[in-house]
Amino acid sequence: MTEALAPSTYFSLEVSAAERQRIFEPSWQLVALRQELAQHQDFVVADLAGRSILVQNFDGALRGFVNVCSHRHARLRQAECGNGLLRCPYHGWTYNGDGVPVGIPGNADYFGLDREGRQALALRPVAVACCGDLVFARLTADGPDLATVLGAYAEPLAHLSTTLGRPFQRAAVTWAANWKIGVESALEGYHLDMIHPHSFRPMTGTVRPSEFAGPHSFGPTDLADEARASMRRMATRLGLATTERFTGYDHFFLFPNMMVIASAGTFLSLQVYEPTGPEVTRLKFWMAAGPSSKPEQRQSVTGRAIERSLVEFNDRVLGEDQRISEEVQHGKHLAERPARLGQNEDRIAAFHEAWRAAMEGR
Ligand code: FES
Ligand SMILES: [Fe+2]
Structure with a gap:
């Protein structure tokens, strides 16, 4: 495995300016x-x-x-x-x-x-x-067209977004952390026991092997039976369209800074980690679901309550990630050598490799 990025790449002004030009502009x-x-x-x-x-x-x-x-x-x-x-x-x-x-x-x-x-x-x-x-x-x-850039993921993302792409939340929060720390927090499940013990962790099951497509990656994780059944029950109750192609917590990362996540083939969550400074990130996120065949249920008090509980859950989990990411930002100024990544952090290693390739114009 190649070495992780140098700690200074998470706060250096020069690196941040170079990222804008070489990674984000194109x-x-x-x-x-x-x-x-x-x-x-x-x-x-x-x-x-x-x-x-x-x-x-x-x-x-x-x-x-x-x-x-x-x-x-x-x-x-x-x-x-x-x-x-x-x-x-x-x-x-x-x-x-x-x-x-x-x-x-x-x-x-x-x-x-x-x-x-x-x-x-x-x-x-x-x-x-x-x-x-x-x-x-x-x-x-x-530059290359969008379909070329998305490669193998263009088709599943088109499927997911047309099936589940009706937003019920659009929000943004500012993190006092470099955008790459935000991305990295989303690319591994290793932290779930420590950071999300009572929120996200109980919902998940077995972590499946990561998949890679160009600079992007896919991380499928099984949902705990109870969590999947509960989401499916919500979908049935509200008449929401679902997809059978995705049944777990199916997590796409699109280089450099985007996540598209389906839960139980029922709910869609999007995240974009926009750098607004070397040590500041604007996280934009959306929650969406499929069109409803029971609009009166969808608009009912129960439908609204379900929606609100999903929004609160998502806010809570992202808040937990924000707190630890801001801690890591402090740590980057103290660290004297690159992070040591494990096998279970292979998507972060691939992200670093894609980052280097983009910065070097490869
Ligand atoms: S009309 Fe836009 S600045 Fe005057
Ligand atoms: Fe997390």
Whole structure:
């Protein structure tokens, strides 16, 4: 097994800047579930390589732009998601689906911009692509398409997201830890006994061998019988669509910073660890389920209570991971040699290898 990453790679400013350029600028990043962008003028905001971007539905077409007005550089969107005309909050310039300012208050008097002049002020586009109902964006226009990047996982992810991709929670929290520590906390089950003894641990059973596809990996873990049965009962009660292809806790990691997790083929959980500084990470996460054949049950008090219990459970487990990850961030400043990884941390070793390959341009 190759050596783990040097402790300084978890706090160095230079490494962080190089990661932005070499890893995050050319990477597709998960920004939304398709349903969040289903209507005309639905939008989401994300952070790609430290740059705020927006993705919006314009009459059915998803378009992405760097989130800054061409006039005097106000951020166009402040909310993480919503619906509305793409209009700058400062002087009210409005933009169309090509990113061209089509409404400029007082244009004739103050700017005299004709069609060509407005065209020249178009927003900087970012690439947008979908895998099933997962929506991704990328800063750089050139590069391999999303399906090529996802490789062997494109098909199962499309299946999972179209079957289970109706979000009932979208949230974000800030961790005082490097993004790689967050990723690593998600890539092994070794810590479950210590960190999640009363939350996640009782739900799990046998850990199955990891699988690898390019820089990505898949970690299947059996669910305890009782946990699986309980989730299936919830699905039956609420009339939720499920998939028989996945029955455990089926965990996909998409390099560099994304997790897509199915539980009992019933619930879908997404996580993106966005670096906002060398020692700060914005964790965005979603919980989703399939469409319901019993909408009145789904909307009932019981349906809402089930949803709330899942949200609280997810928040609790992620909170437990946050606390230990922030401890590890302190530890990185004290450590004098790389981490020592065991066989049961093979997905972290593969992550480090993919990180090195990306940083070295291999
Ligand atoms: S800064 Fe956007 S309209 Fe002026
Ligand atoms: Fe954890």
